[in-house]
Amino acid sequence: MERKKPLEDIVVLDFTRVLAGPYCAMILANLGAKIIKVERPETGDDSRSFGPYKNGQSAYFVSLNRGKKALL
16 A cells, blocks of 8 residues: 655645746655646746757756646
């Protein structure tokens, strides 16, 4: 039987961008919270343009936003 994560019943709207906020939200996701990342409709998060790229996506952006749902 898998243990329940401590924040499994929590939903967080993530309006942050670039580094500190997305990193904190990533930690909350690791602890089980459901994170919904909300980005600017025109451009999305600025970190989408940071290299290096893998398969056309910013590795930086993907690593900080893994495990999150997204709204653009």
